[in-house]
Every structure is written in structure tokens, then in C-alpha cells.
Amino acid sequence: MDKLREAGAAVGEWVDTSLLKSPARLALGSFAIVILLFTGLLSLPIATETGERAPFIDALFTATSAVCVTGLVTVDTGLYWSGWGLGIIALGIKVGGLGIMTLASLVGLAVSRRLGLTQRLLAAGEARAAGLGDLRSLLRTVVVVSFSVEIAIALVLFPRFLTLDYGFWRSLGYSGFYGISAFNNAGFTPDPLGLIPYAGDFWMLVPIGLGVLVGALGYPVYLNLIRGWRRPRDWSLHTKLTLIMVSALTVVSAGLLAVFEWSNPDTLGDHSSAKSIGNIFFQSINQRSGGFNSFDIGKAREQTWLLEDVLMFIGGGSGSTAGGIRVTTLAVLLLAIWAEARGRRDMEAFGKRIGTEVLRGAVAITLIGLFIVIIGTTVFMAQTDIPLDQALYEVVSAYATCGLSTGITADLPPEAKGTLIAMMYLGRVGSLTIAAALALNKQRRVIRYPSERPIIG
Amino acid sequence: MDKLREAGAAVGEWVDTSLLKSPARLALGSFAIVILLFTGLLSLPIATETGERAPFIDALFTATSAVCVTGLVTVDTGLYWSGWGLGIIALGIKVGGLGIMTLASLVGLAVSRRLGLTQRLLAAGEARAAGLGDLRSLLRTVVVVSFSVEIAIALVLFPRFLTLDYGFWRSLGYSGFYGISAFNNAGFTPDPLGLIPYAGDFWMLVPIGLGVLVGALGYPVYLNLIRGWRRPRDWSLHTKLTLIMVSALTVVSAGLLAVFEWSNPDTLGDHSSAKSIGNIFFQSINQRSGGFNSFDIGKAREQTWLLEDVLMFIGGGSGSTAGGIRVTTLAVLLLAIWAEARGRRDMEAFGKRIGTEVLRGAVAITLIGLFIVIIGTTVFMAQTDIPLDQALYEVVSAYATCGLSTGITADLPPEAKGTLIAMMYLGRVGSLTIAAALALNKQRRVIRYPSERPIIG
Ligand SMILES: [K+]
Ligand SMILES: [K+]
Numbered sequence: 078m079d080k081l082r083e084a085g086a087a088v089g090e091w092v093d094t095s096l097l098k099s100p101a102r103l104a105l106g107s108f109a110i111v112i113l114l115f116t117g118l119l120s121l122p123i124a125t126e127t128g129e130r131a132p133f134i135d136a137l138f139t140a141t142s143a144v145c146v147t148g149l150v151t152v153d154t155g156l157y158w159s160g161w162g163l164g165i166i167a168l169g170i171k172v173g174g175l176g177i178m179t180l181a182s183l184v185g186l187a188v189s190r191r192l193g194l195t196q197r198l199l200a201a202g203e204a205r206a207a208g209l210g211d212l213r214s215l216l217r218t219v220v221v222v223s224f225s226v227e228i229a230i231a232l233v234l235f236p237r238f239l240t241l242d243y244g245f246w247r248s249l250g251y252s253g254f255y256g257i258s259a260f261n262n263a264g265f266t267p268d269p270l271g272l273i274p275y276a277g278d279f280w281m282l283v284p285i286g287l288g289v290l291v292g293a294l295g296y297p298v299y300l301n302l303i304r305g306w307r308r309p310r311d312w313s314l315h316t317k318l319t320l321i322m323v324s325a326l327t328v329v330s331a332g333l334l335a336v337f338e339w340s341n342p343d344t345l346g347d348h349s350s351a352k353s354i355g356n357i358f359f360q361s362i363n364q365r366s367g368g369f370n371s372f373d374i375g376k377a378r379e380q381t382w383l384l385e386d387v388l389m390f391i392g393g394g395s396g397s398t399a400g401g402i403r404v405t406t407l408a409v410l411l412l413a414i415w416a417e418a419r420g421r422r423d424m425e426a427f428g429k430r431i432g433t434e435v436l437r438g439a440v441a442i443t444l445i446g447l448f449i450v451i452i453g454t455t456v457f458m459a460q461t462d463i464p465l466d467q468a469l470y471e472v473v474s475a476y477a478t479c480g481l482s483t484g485i486t487a488d489l490p491p492e493a494k495g496t497l498i499a500m501m502y503l504g505r506v507g508s509l510t511i512a513a514a515l516a517l518n519k520q521r522r523v524i525r526y527p528s529e530r531p532i533i534g
Numbered sequence: 535m536d537k538l539r540e541a542g543a544a545v546g547e548w549v550d551t552s553l554l555k556s557p558a559r560l561a562l563g564s565f566a567i568v569i570l571l572f573t574g575l576l577s578l579p580i581a582t583e584t585g586e587r588a589p590f591i592d593a594l595f596t597a598t599s600a601v602c603v604t605g606l607v608t609v610d611t612g613l614y615w616s617g618w619g620l621g622i623i624a625l626g627i628k629v630g631g632l633g634i635m636t637l638a639s640l641v642g643l644a645v646s647r648r649l650g651l652t653q654r655l656l657a658a659g660e661a662r663a664a665g666l667g668d669l670r671s672l673l674r675t676v677v678v679v680s681f682s683v684e685i686a687i688a689l690v691l692f693p694r695f696l697t698l699d700y701g702f703w704r705s706l707g708y709s710g711f712y713g714i715s716a717f718n719n720a721g722f723t724p725d726p727l728g729l730i731p732y733a734g735d736f737w738m739l740v741p742i743g744l745g746v747l748v749g750a751l752g753y754p755v756y757l758n759l760i761r762g763w764r765r766p767r768d769w770s771l772h773t774k775l776t777l778i779m780v781s782a783l784t785v786v787s788a789g790l791l792a793v794f795e796w797s798n799p800d801t802l803g804d805h806s807s808a809k810s811i812g813n814i815f816f817q818s819i820n821q822r823s824g825g826f827n828s829f830d831i832g833k834a835r836e837q838t839w840l841l842e843d844v845l846m847f848i849g850g851g852s853g854s855t856a857g858g859i860r861v862t863t864l865a866v867l868l869l870a871i872w873a874e875a876r877g878r879r880d881m882e883a884f885g886k887r888i889g890t891e892v893l894r895g896a897v898a899i900t901l902i903g904l905f906i907v908i909i910g911t912t913v914f915m916a917q918t919d920i921p922l923d924q925a926l927y928e929v930v931s932a933y934a935t936c937g938l939s940t941g942i943t944a945d946l947p948p949e950a951k952g953t954l955i956a957m958m959y960l961g962r963v964g965s966l967t968i969a970a971a972l973a974l975n976k977q978r979r980v981i982r983y984p985s986e987r988p989i990i991g
Contacts (some may be wrong), residue, residue, distance in 0.1 A: 185989060204793060297989055315989050337916075379915045379922055387908060395989040405989060410897055417894040418971075424894075429984060433890045437881075440867055440897060442816040451844060457792075460837045465836055466922035527886060532642060532754055532772050532852040 101510035104180050108144065108506050111176065112508055115140035115169040124162035131157075134491045141498045143169030145505035146177070146398045148264025148368035148480020148495065151487055151494055155269035160250065163267050167257050173505075174261030174398040175223060178296050181396040181509055182215040185297070215296065222299045226291055231256035231285040260287030261398045264368020264480035276371045276419050277352050281360045289367035290327075293393030294319060304421070311410070315405060319394045322404035323365075327386065331361040333384050336365045343376035365386040366399030368480030374470075375484035382470050382483065389477040400478030400504050402446050409439040450476050453500045460493040475500035476507075545907030558967035561637050565601065565963050568633065572597035572626040583621035588614075590947045598955045600626030602962035603634070603855045605721025605825035606928070606938020608944055608951055612726035618705065620724050624711050630962075631718030632680060635753050638853040638966060639672040640755065669951060672753065679756045680717055683748055688713035690741040716745030718855045721825020721937035733828045734809050740815045746824035747784075750850030769836040771886045772862060776851045779820075779861035783845065788818040788843050800833035821845040823856030825937030830929075832941035839927050839940065846934040847903065857905050857961050859896075866896040901969055906964070907933050910957045917950040932957035933964075 101441045119136040122128050131139075131152075138151045139158075143166045152158070157165065219322045231252040238248035251267050265273060275281040301316040334357045345353045356371045363369045364385050374385075392401015410426070413436050417425045426430040453472040458465065469481045474481050475497040486497070576593040580713045588596075588609075595608045596615075615623065660833045688709040695705035709726050715722045723729060731807075732738040758773040791814045795801045807939050813828045819825045821842050831842075849858015867882070870893050873881045881888040910929040915922065924940045931938050932954040943954070 134976045183932040295989075366799070379925075383908065383912055383922060410901055412899060413894045417891065417898050433893075434874065436890075436893065436897070437870045440893070441871040441874050442865055444871060451840065455837045455840055458840070464921055464923055465840060465926070468836075469922070532752075 079143050088481075101506075104184075104510050107176065107180070108502065109220060111169075112137075112141050112502070115144055115165065115172075118165045118169075119162060121159075121161075121224040124159060124165055125532040126159045126162075134494050134496065138494050138498055139166065140169060141266075141501050142480070142517065143263065143265065143436050144173035144176075145478050145501040146170055146173050146263040146499045147400075147475060147478040147505075148258075148484055149475055149486055149497060150161050150241070150265070151401055151500070153265050153269055153487075154265055163250065163254060163347060165504045166265060167254050170261050170263040170265065174257075174292075175219065175434050177398055177505065178223070178396060179216060179511070180217045180437075181211070182219060182296055182320075182510060185396060186212055207367070215300070218300055218303065219296050222296070222303075223292075225262045226288055227253075227256035230259050230284045231289045235276075237280045239267060246347070255285060259285045259367070259369070261395065262289055262292045262366045262368065262400075262478075264363070264397075266369065272369050272371045273373060276356055279355055282355060283369060284301055285369060286359045286362050286367075289369065290323075290362050293366050293397050293399035294323065295394035295397030295399075298394060300471045309331070314431070315395070318408040319426055322408050323394065326365065326391065326404065327358070327361050330364055330370065330384065330388050331357050334360055334381065337381045337384065338372075341376070341378055344372040364479070364481070365391065366393040366405075366477065366479050368474075368478075370481055374481050376427050379466055382466055385471055385481065386473045389473045389479040389481070390450065392477050400422065402442050406439045410436055410443065413439075423427060438511075446476070446507070449500070453496060457493055457496050460490060460496060471497060472500055476504035478504050543666075558963075558971050561641075561963045561967050564633065565630075565959065566638070568626075568629060569594075569598050569601045569959070569990055572601055572622065572629075575622045576615075576619065578618075580964045581615060581622055583614060585616075589627060591951050595628060595951050595955055596623065598768075598958050599937070600722065601630035601633075602721065602935050602958040603627055603630050603718045603720040603858075604932060604935040604958045604962075606714075606932055606939055606954060606958070607722070608946065610726055610944075611722055612724050621636050623722055624714050627714050627718050627720040627722065629747075631720070632676065634855055634966070635676045635680070635853060636673060639676060639753060640669070641966060642853060643669055643672065672757070675757055675760065676753050677754070679760075683717045683745055684710075684713035687716050687745040688743045689799075691738065694735075694737045707812055712742060713745065714822070716742045716826070717749040718975060719746055719823045719825065719857075720747045720855075720937075721851065722822070723826065729826050729828045733805070733813055736812055739812060739828060742826060743819050743824075744815045746821050746826065747780075748821050750854050750856035751780065752851035752854030752856075754853050755851060761978065765817070771884055771888070772852070774884055775862050775865040779781070779865050780788075780851065783822065783848065783861065784815070784818050787821055787841065787845055788814050791838065794835050794838045794841065795829075798833070798835055801829040821935065821936070821938070822848065823850040823936050825931075825935075827938055830941070831938050836923055839923055842938065843926055843930045845928045846936040846938070847907065849934050849936075851860075855892075855973060857933070859899050863899050866892055867900065872895075895968075903933070906957070906960055910953060914950055914953050917947060917953060928954060929957055929976060933961035935961050 084232055116133075116137045118124065119131055119140050120133065122130050124136075125131050138149075139154075141147070142149050152164065154163070234252035234255055235248055239245070241248075243251060254265070254267045258393050259264070264507070272281065272285070273470075289366070293315050297313070297330070298316045298319050305311050330512050334402060335353075338346075339353060340346050345356060348356065350475055365388050374382075391407050392403055393399020395403045395405050403484050408426075412424045412426055412431060416422075424433075424436065450473055452470075453476060454465070454469050456496050457463070457468045457472050461468070463471075463485060471485060473479070478501060486494070489497075544653075573594045575581065576588055576597050577590065579587050581593075582588050592608050596611075598604070598645050599606050611620070611623065665791060691706055691709035691712055695708050696702070700708060711722070711724045714720070725731070729738065729742070754770070755773045755776050756767050757920060762768050792810075795803075795814070796810060797803050800981075802813060802980065805813065816826070816828050822845050833838075847858055848864050849860050850856020852860045852862050865883075866888060869881045869883055873879075883889075907926075907930055911922070914920070914925045914929055918925070920928075920942060924942055927938075927940050928942060930936070935958060943951070946954075
């Protein structure tokens with residue numbers, strides 16, 4: 078018992094020192110190590126269907142894609158990897174998904190502790206100091222929610238696979254794989270053709286779509302909803318902004334997808350109206366970060382690609398396995414414009430004021446993200462002959478860990494695969510470490526310079 | 535004398551009421567009227583080389599392009615329009631250029647008057663109330679600087695055209711046209727092939743390049759430099775930020791252009807080193823808003839197009855004839871990131887503090903600009919079969935009133951020409967009216983909501 082307490086104290090001290098000092102280093106380091114570990118596992122001959130050792134670049138690409146829960150692939154997941162390989166990939170997704178949520182929880186805890194916020198991550202109204210108890214509670218929530226949703230998806234899909242005559246073991250494996258892949262917004266499919274053959278199969282699409290939707294909300298929203306789902310008025314500002322943005326983006330993007338693809342014979346043109354609407358909403362949910370697709374993205378219209386570039390870049394909820402700059406980051410930028418348009422001193426939403434430092438953080442995350450995507454696209458185009466439309470799509474998909482693709486990743490030269498690997502890694506640890514580093518780095522200075530207003534615009 | 539004073543008072547009252555109330559309406563209305571007027575002039579049979587009436591869409595496109603000092607064309611300027619037509623275009627550029635600088639001056643005056651700033655637009659250190667004297671002084675500066683630079687360029691180019699055996703009157707007309715087109719960052723050329731035949735002719739490129747560079751700085755910088763060029767330390771924050779950003783962007787983009795185009799046989803590959811370096815800097819200066827080009831943009835690499843998309847979007851200086859979101863807008867965003875990275879409470883530069891409302895304005899201008907460009911590109915792609923790379927290039931070029939083109943504007947369907955016309959108009963009056971509307975719309979509220987921090991990134 079004493080030993081346990083000692084261990085607890087050691088962890089507490091570690092959170093205080095190492096993590097507070099450099100959450101960026103922790104995130105960068107731990108993801109690099111886990112990716113290399115899974116690269117090793119996928120390099121085992123037993124991992125491939127043929128029993129031959131996978132080329133290093135493909136093992137590294139697949140491991141990065143799995144651990145960063147992206148879903149981009151250079152080989153056909155269902156055909157190339159053996160059952161063991163699929164298991165390794167599912168494990169990589171699970172470890173990566175839990176890892177990113179745990180890291181986000183730790184960082185969130187460190188930030189709230191450092192800032193001494195009275196408004197806490199855990200629950201509206203509670204105002205005690207963050208401690209080990211909070212950490213344990215956070216991690217428990219993360220683990221319980223993720224396993225529950227994954228198992229729920231699997232339980233719904235299992236009988237479906239049985240009815241499709243996949244056999245007991247394959248049905249079990251597939252439903253587990255889809256459960257993990259959906260909740261963690263990974264977008265990997267064990268089926269060779271992905272979900273396109275299931276475009277009319279709502280028994281498949283609905284549980285997977287719901288899993289992706291829930292997975293993209295993030296642990297702060299789970300905590301809030303679990304503890305106070307009966308009192309929406311008391312939800313935290315974060316929860317309200319996340320839910321509103323996710324709903325708005327889903328509806329708006331569904332509308333635009335309908336305009337662009339309804340009559341495209343290569344995607345939705347031949348579907349019945351019900352099937353089209355179902356697929357539009359499935360795609361709309363998956364565009365932000367899920368990465369599953371029920372029609373061929375490569376045959377979609379150019380306008381759809383550009384729309385999806387924007388939606389992927391925005392991404393999902395903070396503290397979730399979804400990527401992008403996160404919906405709350407966009408919300409803060411929009412609230413700043415709204416406040417400015419109304420001539421208000423403060424950014425306000427739901428009777429709360431949002432501090433300037435949050436806006437500056439949002440500007441940093443957005444601008445750095447744009448910068449990385451533009452650099453990545455430039456390098457990618459120099460390495461290949463791929464035009465801007467497809468290059469931008471793949472790079473944004475990698476950076477936002479979305480995993481949708483116009484279908485060019487398999488034929489890329491190794492150095493272009495390397496660019497996408499770098500994008501996935503930066504995208505996964507990037508926004509989190511930028512946000513943490515900025516939030517933790519606060520000085521109070523007494524000296525203020527005189528104000529001067531440059532002319533803008 | 536009494537009548538004059540009465541007229542002066544009337545103007546002062548008009549500035550106080552109409553302009554302060556709605557600078558946006560003034561800008562939108564006056565530009566629309568002037569564009570329609572020049573569309574009428576260019577529709578005269580005398581305006582074309584053949585003596586036939588120009589199609590309405592081409593007259594409207596050219597008039598918009600001239601008045602918005604953009605430089606995009608749907609017909610070959612030198613071949614299609616008669617001497618009269620070229621004169622109308624030059625007049626349109628001159629009216630548009632003076633108009634935008636005058637409007638910017640009026641808005642700047644209204645803003646500084648409304649805000650009661652102690653730090654004034656006119657000169658560092660002076661702190662008297664803005665009045666008619668200021669307005670007259672501002673307008674005088676705008677007129678004097680623009681005519682001086684235009685005439686200086688024309689005086690340098692005139693003997694060059696004579697040595698090329700263009701004859702006296704054509705040399706006179708061409709040198710005047712280039713003078714107006716360069717200072718006003720219009721990018722129109724009376725030469726059928728533009729400046730590409732002059733790629734090795736530094737007697738042409740240097741005065742035009744310098745004219746574009748000076749024209750893109752903006753009247754607040756002229757005022758500052760004219761009154762206090764000996765004391766750089768006393769320059770306003772706006773002047774310092776503008777000069778630093780313009781210099782940095784020119785050098786960085788020149789370096790990147792060299793990397794992308796040095797060995798491209800279709801652009802710079804066959805040039806001598808000196809000629810390549812000259813053309814790189816000419817292009818680097820013109821990329822932001824000048825719109826002249828000394829090599830064929832259509833044959834440049836994809837990476838160059840993407841780089842130029844970014845540079846065009848950034849644009850030139852506030853209160854200049856250059857377009858884009860403006861270099862100071864980007865500077866404010868970067869300073870916000872810098873302040874956040876250093877953990878400072880305030881955005882600071884050169885011993886001055888920049889208020890939060892300026893950051894919010896910068897976020898608004900940038901995000902609204904991005905939004906309009908993405909919408910415009912989507913519409914443009916739906917109207918044509920042009921892929922993203924070229925569609926984005928033309929739309930950004932129109933919105934940022936840059937005027938560079940990959941060479942597709944002549945063959946566009948009328949509705950796509952309409953999209954570019956809308957982009958040029960919005961780009962020209964857009965940033966200015968957004969900035970003015972936001973700056974003028976200030977309320978002081980006593981109530982402040984409690985602070986709550988959403989999680990971002
Ligand atoms: K994904
Ligand atoms: K221009």
C-alpha cells in the first residue's frame with residue numbers, strides 16, 4: 078500500500094516536472110517510439126499475406142498511418158496484410174488512439190493546473206486543484222468510453238458479417254477491426270475495396286458513421302456529457318462550441334456534397350435518393366477526420382475535393398482522435414470576427430468571455446497548419462508529377478490525419494511517401510504540442526509599451 | 535472667398551456624416567459607377583483596333599480590370615484595343631488608382647478621427663485633431679507622389695522606346711502607359727506579348743520594377759518617408775512593418791523562385807545568370823500585386839504557381855493600389871504568434887503595443903479573404919473544366935488584383951469571366967471596407983461576462 082502511494086507520488090511529480098516542462102517533447106518522443114515499434118512488427122514476414130517481408134517504406138507508412146490514426150495506405154490493407162498484420166494494425170490504431178487522448182488529457186491537466194483556472198476541465202462548478210485523482214478519472218473516462226463504443230460497434234456489425242457468410246472468426250475479426258477503426262477515426266478497412274461495396278448497406282454505414290461521429294468529439298465532451306447530460310445549460314463552453322460546430326459542419330458539408338455529387342454518375346448519380354442521402358451524410362461525417370468513404374473519392378468532382386480539403390483541415394474535436402486544427406479553433410476565429418463586427422471589446426459566447434490569449438493560440442495553430450500544408454504540398458509536387466488538386470488533397474488528408482485519398486498513394490515514389498509520413502506525424506502531434514506549448518508559456522510583465530495601431534487591410 | 539469656405543465646410547460635414555456612417559457604401563458605390571462608366575467608353579467602336587463594338591462581357595471585364603488595377607485580360611490589350619482604347623484603359627487605371635488611395639485616405643482619416651487616436655496617421659508626434667487641412671494634405675501627397683513616380687518612369691522609358699524605333703508618338707504613349715500601369719500596380723501592357731520580349735532588357739525592367747515596388751507601399755508610408763526619411767527611428771509602426779514585410783517577402787520569394795525555376799527551360803533555364811537573377815527579382819516584386827511578368831507564367835512549375843498564390847493573397851501595403859490582405863495584416867498575425875510563443879500579454883513590435891482589436895481585424899480580413907477565394911474557386915471550377923491549380927491561380931490573382939495569369943482568361947465562358955469580374959471588384963473594395971467597417975464600429979460595454987477557456991488545437 079505504501080509502495081502504491083509512493084508510485085502515485087512519483088507519477089504526480091513527473092506530471093509536475095517533465096510534462097509541465099515539455100509536453101511537446103513527450104508527445105513527439107512517445108509517438109516516434111511507438112511508430113518505430115509498429116514498423117518493426119509490420120516488418121515481420123508473418124505480417125504479410127505472401128509471407129514475404131514488407132518493404133521498409135511501406136511498413137513505416139502503414140505503422141505511421143495506424144498509430145497516427147490516419148488511414149492512408151500504400152498497399153491494399155485487406156489484400157496485402159495477413160490476419161496477423163491486420164491485428165497489428167488494429168493494435169497500432171488502439172495504442173495511437175488511446176495515446177493521443179491520454180496525452181491530450183495530461184496536457185489539459187497540466188495547462189489547467191499551471192494556469193490555476195477556476196473553471197476546470199473536469200466539471201462545471203467544481204473548483205478543486207487538479208491532482209492524481211483527476212488524472213485517474215480522466216484516463217478512466219478515456220478508456221471506458223473508447224472500449225464501450227468500440228465494443229458497441231462490433232456487436233452491431235458482428236451479426237451483419239455473419240449474415241454475409243463471412244464465417245465466425247472472420248466476422249469477429251472484421252467487426253472488432255471496424256469498431257476500433259471507427260471510434261478512433263482511423264479509416265482503415267480490412268475489406269479490400271473498403272466500404273464502397275457497402276454503399277447501400279445502412280446496417281454497416283450507420284454504426285460506423287455513429288462511431289466516427291462520437292470518436293471525433295473528444296474526451297472533454299465525454300466528461301461533460303457523462304456527468305451532466307441532463308443539464309445542457311450547464312455544459313462547458315467547450316462542449317457547446319464543439320457540438321454546435323460539428324453539427325453545423327456536418328449539415329453544411331452534406332448540403333454542398335449534394336450539390337456537387339448528386340448527379341455525378343461516378344459517385345452518387347446512379348443511387349436511389351435514400352441511398353444518396355445516406356451516403357452524403359456518411360461522407361459528411363467522415364470528411365472531417367474519419368477517413369472512411371462509401372464512394373470513390375478519385376472520381377468525385379474537383380469542387381468536392383476542394384470542399385473536403387477545407388473540412389479535413391478543420392478536423393474534429395480537441396482531445397479526440399480526430400485531427401485538423403480542431404473545430405473549436407475555428408469557432409474561436411469566427412467568434413473573434415463576430416465580436417469585431419459587433420464592436421464588442423470581448424469575444425463572447427453563451428454568456429462567457431473568451432480571453433485574447435485563446436485567439437492568439439487559434440491564430441498560431443491555424444497559420445502554422447496552413448504553412449506546413451503549403452510546404453508539404455510544394456515538396457510533394459516537386460517529388461512527383463501529381464497536379465495541385467490531388468497533391469493538396471493527399472497532403473491535407475495526411476496532416477489532418479483524415480486518410481481519405483484520391484487513390485494515388487500506392488504508386489508514389491518512396492520520397493513522396495516519406496513526405497506523407499512526415500505530414501501524418503506532424504499533424505498528429507502538431508496541434509496538441511503547439512497548443513500546449515503556447516498555453517504553458519505565460520509570463521506576467523508589468524511594463525507595457527505605448528499602443529500604436531498599424532493600418533491593416 | 536465665403537463661397538469657398540462654405541464649400542469647405544460642406545465637405546467637412548460630408549466626411550463627418552456620410553463617410554463616417556458608411557465608408558463601405560461609398561467605396562462599393564463609387565467603384566461600381568466608375569466601372570460602368572469605363573465599360574461604356576470601352577464599348578465605343580472607336581476603342582477597338584477593328585472599329586467593331588467590343589462584346590459587353592469583354593468591355594466590362596477590361597473596365598473592371600483597369601479600374602480595379604488588376605491587369606487580367608480576356609483580349610490581347612495591345613492587339614485588340616485601338617490607341618483610343620489604350621488611352622481609355624490608362625485613364626481607367628489612373629482613376630481607379632487615385633480613387634482607391636483617396637478612399638483609403640478618407641477612411642483612414644475617418645477612423646483616426648472617430649477613434650480619437652493620439653497617435654495619428656499623418657506624422658509621429660503630432661497630435662492635433664484631424665480636419666480638412668489633413669484631408670487636403672493627404673490628397674495632395676497622394677496626387678503628387680503618384681504623378682511624380684509615373685512621370686519619372688515615363689521619362690526613363692521614353693528614350694528606350696525611341697532607341698527601339700517605336701517612333702515619337704508611340705514611344706510617348708507607351709512610356710506614359712507603362713508609367714501609369716507600373717505605379718498603380720496594374721500590370722497592363724500595350725505590347726502584345728507583354729514584357730516577355732524584354733526579359734533581358736534591364737532598361738525596361740528596372741524602372742517598371744521600381745515603380746511597382748514604390749506603388750505597393752501605400753500613402754501612409756509616403757507621408758512618413760516624405761516628412762521624416764532622415765529619422766528611421768521615428769517612423770510609424772505601420773511604416774516599419776510595411777517596409778520589413780515587403781523586403782522579407784521579396785527576398786524569400788526570390789530565393790524560392792530561384793529554386794523552382796532556375797533550371798526550367800521554359801522560363802529561366804536558357805538565361806544567363808545575371809538575366810535569371812534580374813528576372814527573378816522582377817517577378818518577385820510583381821508577384822505580390824504588380825502583375826507584370828517577364829517569363830511565361832503558364833509554363834512555370836506547379837510549385838511556382840502555389841508560391842505565387844500565397845504571395846498574391848498576401849498582397850502589398852495598406853492604402854496602396856496593391857491588393858491582397860496586405861502585408862501589415864500578415865505582420866499582425868505573425869506578431870500574435872510571436873507574442874504567444876514568448877508568453878507575453880501584449881503583441882509588441884519596435885517598442886509599441888498593438889491592441890487586440892487590430893488582431894481581430896486581421897483575423898477577419900484573412901478569413902473572409904480565404905472564404906471568398908475558396909467560394910470563387912469552387913464556382914469557377916463548376917463553370918469550366920479547369921483544374922484546381924489554374925482555377926485557384928486565376929481567382930486569387932483576381933481577388934488580390936494582381937493580374938498574373940496562367941493564360942486561360944481569353945478562352946473562358948462568359949459566366950466564368952463574370953466570376954473573375956466579381957472577384958476583382960470584391961478584392962478591390964473588400965479589405966478596405968471590412969477594415970473600415972470594423973474599425974468604425976466600436977461600442978464600449980461595461981458588462982463583462984465571466985471568462986471561460988475552450989480547448990483548442
Ligand atoms: K483518419
Ligand atoms: K495588378
